[in-house]
Amino acid sequence: MEEATQPMPTTPPTLINVGGIFNYQWEGENVQIILERLREDSRRTVTADIRITAQPEGHIHMTRLNLLATRSRNEVARYAKERCQRNRDWDAIIEQLCVMTLDLYREGEPVVNLGEISPSPEPVYRLWPFVVEGEATILYGEGGIGKSMVAAMMAGLVDQNYSTSICQPMPGKVLYLDFETTADIAARRFQGITKGFGFGGTSNVIYRFCHQSLPADIGEIQRIVAERNIDLIIVDSAGPACGGDPESAASAIAYFTALRSLRKASITIAHRSKGGSVGPFGSVYWVNYPRMAYELKKSQEAESDEMHVALIHRKVNDGRLQSPHAFCVRWHEGGAVTVNSEEMADVAEFVDELPIADQCAIAIRDNGPRTAKELAEITGLPVRSVSVVISRSRNFNRVGNQRWDNARPSLNL
Numbered sequence: 001m002e003e004a005t006q007p008m009p010t011t012p013p014t015l016i017n018v019g020g021i022f023n024y025q026w027e028g029e030n031v032q033i034i035l036e037r038l039r040e041d042s043r044r045t046v047t048a049d050i051r052i053t054a055q056p057e058g059h060i061h062m063t064r065l066n067l068l069a070t071r072s073r074n075e076v077a078r079y080a081k082e083r084c085q086r087n088r089d090w091d092a093i094i095e096q097l098c099v100m101t102l103d104l105y106r107e108g109e110p111v112v113n114l115g116e117i118s119p120s121p122e123p124v125y126r127l128w129p130f131v132v133e134g135e136a137t138i139l140y141g142e143g144g145i146g147k148s149m150v151a152a153m154m155a156g157l158v159d160q161n162y163s164t165s166i167c168q169p170m171p172g173k174v175l176y177l178d179f180e181t182t183a184d185i186a187a188r189r190f191q192g193i194t195k196g197f198g199f200g201g202t203s204n205v206i207y208r209f210c211h212q213s214l215p216a217d218i219g220e221i222q223r224i225v226a227e228r229n230i231d232l233i234i235v236d237s238a239g240p241a242c243g244g245d246p247e248s249a250a251s252a253i254a255y256f257t258a259l260r261s262l263r264k265a266s267i268t269i270a271h272r273s274k275g276g277s278v279g280p281f282g283s284v285y286w287v288n289y290p291r292m293a294y295e296l297k298k299s300q301e302a303e304s305d306e307m308h309v310a311l312i313h314r315k316v317n318d319g320r321l322q323s324p325h326a327f328c329v330r331w332h333e334g335g336a337v338t339v340n341s342e343e344m345a346d347v348a349e350f351v352d353e354l355p356i357a358d359q360c361a362i363a364i365r366d367n368g369p370r371t372a373k374e375l376a377e378i379t380g381l382p383v384r385s386v387s388v389v390i391s392r393s394r395n396f397n398r399v400g401n402q403r404w405d406n407a408r409p410s411l412n413l
Contacts, residue, residue, distance in 0.1 A: 012096060019226035020219065020261060022048075022101055029088050030055035033097055035065075037219030038105060044068075046102060049219070050076065057084055067098040126232050126265035127154055128168045129322050130311075132291050133265050136256065138238070140270040140280040141296030146309050146329060147269045148181075150296060151234050152189045153339050154267060158232050160199040165341050166325055172231025174205045175224065177214070179240040183207055192337035196330075206230065213243020215258040225262050233262060238270035238286065246282030256289040278314070291317050299349040306330045308342070310350045324353050356381060356389045360396070361406050369405040 013024040013031075022035040035048045046067045052060040060083045066072035077090040084090075124133040131137045131154070141147050157164070161171035178186055190203040206228055210217065214235065224230065235241050244251030259266055270280035272295070279293070280286040287293045293315035299308040307329045313322040326344045331337055344350045345362050352359070356379075363378040364370060372390060376383040390396045390404050399405045 013093075013100075015100065017104065019222035021223055021226060022104075024097060024100075026093060029086075029093075031088065031093060033093070035097070035101055036223065038101075040105075046105065048101070050097075052076075052080055054080075054084060054086070054088075057086070060084065065098075067102055073098060123319065124170070125168070126170050126172065127158055130154065130167070130292065130294065131232065131265050131267060133170065134263060135291035136259060136266045136268065136289065137292040137294065138268045138270055138280055138286060138290040139294050139296060140272050140286075141298075142272045145296050145298040146307055147296055148236055149189060149193075149329060149337070150309060150311070150327070150339075151236060151267055151269055152186075152193050155205050155232065155234050156190060156193045156197065156199070156203065159203060159205050160194075160197070160201070162197060162199060170231075173229055174232045174234065175221075175228065175230040176205050176207045176234045176236070177210050177221070177241070178207065178236050179210045180236055183209055188335065189337070192331070192335050193339070195334070195336035196332070196338040210241070213255075214241045215243055215254045218258040218261060222262060225264060230264060233259075233264050233266040235259070235266065235268045238268050238280065238282070241268070246286070249283045249285055252283040252285035252289065256285065287315055290315075297350065297353070299347050305332075308347045308350070310344060310347070310353060312353050323355075324350070326350055352380070356385055357393050357395055360386060360390055360404075364396075364404065364406050369399050369403040371402045372404065375404070 011026070011028060013026045015025075016023040020036065020038065024033045024035070025031070031052070031054045033053075034051045038046065038048045040046045048065055048067060049062070050065040051062045054060055061076065061079050063076065065076055073094045074091075077094045080088075080090040080094075125131060126133045139147055139151060154167070155174045155176060156162070157167050158169040158172055159174045161169055163169065176186060186207055190205055194201070194203050206224070208224065214221065225233070238255070239246050242251045242255040244254070246252065259268070268290070270282075270286060273279050273281045278295075292313070295312045295314050297310045297312065300306070309327045309329060310324055311327070312324045316322075324344055326342045326347060328340050328342045329337065330340075344354055345358065351362060354362075359379045359381065360375050363375050367378060370378065372387040373383055375381075375390070376386045379386070395407050396404045397407045
């Protein structure tokens with residue numbers, strides 16, 4: 001009687017784990033297994049998409065595997081045995097796969113001794129002063145005020161390594177995740193920015209039309225980020241991207257947890273809270289979770305080809321708030337879009353976003369020396385706040401009876 005051929009002994013595989021995608025190679029047996037889209041539900045069940053290939057057979061099997069279920073593992077091993085010409089120990093291969101993956105998944109990140117880390121003296125920016133490397137920035141404002149255009153400008157500066165008077169990028173590859181419009185509209189924006197800035201080339205921004213929420217689609221996004229070596233991610237916009245009610249803390253936390261898993265700098269576009277509330281629409285986590293929060297405001301006359309946009313720094317972790325910035329966006333014949341910095345003080349609608357001292361200086365510039373009470377009436381600021389600021393600042397001199405004048409008349413206001 002002929003003895004059955006025994007499977008080859010199985011040695012541990014090599015593993016490449018990038019962006020949440022587990023790529024296993026059993027070189028001696030010419031087997032590759034890729035696991036991705038790992039999920040753990042409320043019952044602690046861990047599942048993943050599994051794709052098995054082998055040589056010389058080629059594609060063997062693709063399915064959803066329950067890593068903790070013996071039945072699920074046995075079914076995958078049995079199917080692989082039936083499809084393969086070569087005799088391999090598929091039970092051992094699948095067992096190794098599940099054990100190694102679960103160990104890595106549950107182990108998480110290694111602990112480190114903070115005393116052994118040499119931190120950089122200052123934060124590293126992907127786009128100074130708006131986006132810190134590896135951190136999240138949220139850009140919010142009312143509808144139709146140019147949030148997507150400003151985000152396209154920021155993406156273009158990083159993509160083309162183009163510096164302006166107020167923006168200095170660290171060059172990198174950009175991924176634009178679009179939950180609101182189409183590739184045609186996005187291409188028009190980016191090509192307009194490219195023409196307007198005179199980049200001298202074409203936009204290299206990677207675009208993806210998205211119809212699943214970011215948490216639900218994070219496995220595929222992790223793969224894109226890893227394969228394309230993405231450095232900056234733009235999400236347009238938070239509401240559809242979170243996959244739930246933006247006012248729910250759970251939806252906001254799930255969104256930022258998924259975004260954090262990418263370990264990249266990001267800009268999330270969001271709408272402003274309704275009513276008189278300050279901040280992005282929804283849960284407080286939309287402003288508490290990101291490293292930076294900027295609000296956009298605009299001034300635009302009807303049928304005008306130019307729009308004035310203000311970027312106001314509302315929140316920062318571990319740092320100081322930046323002064324507000326203003327831009328003039330112009331649309332030109334031929335599709336070019338130019339974006340130029342301008343003074344906040346030159347746009348009447350933005351003056352109330354300036355520091356108290358600057359508002360008082362503008363009031364004095366336009367109306368001549370005034371008392372603190374008169375300055376408060378002109379600016380709409382509390383008298384006490386005005387009195388404290390102008391009496392402590394070197395930018396003002398007392399003249400006559402309780403009146404104040406600008407100490408530096410040539411101040412660029």
